[in-house]
Amino acid sequence: MQPGDKVVVTSSVVVYNHPQHRGEAFDMKCSEGDVVNVLTEWKGRPISPTLPVLVAFGRYKAHFRGEEIQFSA
Incomplete structure (x- = not known):
């Protein structure tokens, strides 16, 4: 993965500091x-x-592991 790549989160990752939630x-x-x-x-x-x-x-x-995200189309 390189900076600028479009990605989508594929696994369930729960955060508590999202600005809208x-x-x-x-x-x-x-x-x-x-x-x-x-x-x-x-x-x-x-x-x-x-x-x-x-x-x-x-x-x-947010920070993710490599297996939690994948390239987006």
């Missing part, structure tokens, strides 16, 4: 967004983060 459970499944960044290094050193893919859904951004 603050404080309540919101399932991100079937939401479409754009990849902002894929985290592979920090301060020039390689890292292996648990949630490496940063995806933007309008103003809201």
Whole structure:
């Protein structure tokens, strides 16, 4: 995955900090967004983060595992 790719959330991921649903459970499944960044290094050193893919859904951004999202058509 590269920054700028269009993706869709394929598995059930519940968040509690979505701006339109603050404080309540919101399932991100079937939401479409754009990849902002894929985290592979920090301060020039390689890292292996648990949630490496940063995806933007309008103003809201969230981190995902690679298997939770797939490319959108």
